[in-house]
Amino acid sequence: MADRSLILKCIQAVSASQTTPTPDESLFDAGLLDSFSLVDLATQLESHFGVQIPDSDLSPRKFDTIERIDAYISSRAK
Template identity: 55%
Template sequence: MDKQATIQRLIEAVSKKKVSVAPDESLFDSGLLDSFALPDLVAALEQEYSIRIPDSDLNPRKFDTIERIEAYLDSLS
């Protein structure tokens, strides 16, 4: 499964909604993520990829779109 598909699956799991946004579309503006789903998504990403995202990287903008999340994860590797 490619990374965007995995991210989409995790977003659907934490938001309990079907993801129907483009990879560059805001997850917040679309209503998929809110303030409380965001920490859940971060925790899900950490578990999925066996990583620990440092608090200093926890900027909501980094997680605003599927593309940004993918870019952030790529920057870690």
């Protein structure tokens, strides 16, 4: 399990909104992420968690919630 508070900091770093989403809230529906900020978020996550996120993985479905981001980062860290 990745550090969810660090995931949230990464989201807030690329979002104009400082809203704190719930772990299962859609970041795209809440207006916290869009297709442009998703790329920035991937860069933040790579830097903070030391993982590589291929462009082919950059889809809203994989990064829609903090829970999904956590699961993705955890799977890449193995």
